[in-house]
Amino acid sequence: MNESDYDFYSNFDFNLGAKTKTVYVSDEGNDSNTGDSPDSPYKTIAKAYERFNEIKEIVISGTVDFENTTIKNDETLTIKGATSSAVLNLPETINLTCPLTLSNLKVANASTIYANG
Numbered sequence: 001m002n003e004s005d006y007d008f009y010s011n012f013d014f015n016l017g018a019k020t021k022t023v024y025v026s027d028e029g030n031d032s033n034t035g036d037s038p039d040s041p042y043k044t045i046a047k048a049y050e051r052f053n054e055i056k057e058i059v060i061s062g063t064v065d066f067e068n069t070t071i072k073n074d075e076t077l078t079i080k081g082a083t084s085s086a087v088l089n090l091p092e093t094i095n096l097t098c099p100l101t102l103s104n105l106k107v108a109n110a111s112t113i114y115a116n117g
Contacts, residue, residue: 021054022058024059025042026038026042027063035048056078057077066089079100082104083104086105089109
């Protein structure tokens with residue numbers, strides 16, 4: 001083996017796919033934003049969830065609608081309020097197929113929640 005044979009190993013990325021990213025959503029956001037900071041939030045949870053391979057947490061500000069988005073995940077997804085005055089508007093019925101944690105927010109409009117995950 002020569003020196004170049006070792007370069008492969010020294011430059012190899014051992015990312016095991018852990019979901020650690022926080023994404024931000026606000027009623028004043030825009031889905032063309034990056035969603036990576038409170039200063040550049042998405043408008044919708046559906047847009048944030050397009051990044052499901054990397055996100056572990058969605059932080060919401062203001063009043064945000066939980067659209068009829070299918071959320072399937074092997075790991076727990078957390079949706080939390082940036083402040084306790086944040087409101088998550090749920091559709092009349094929601095069907096969860098993954099572990100979901102809601103914290104530091106008010107939940108509005110939900111009449112039925114089915115948990116399958």
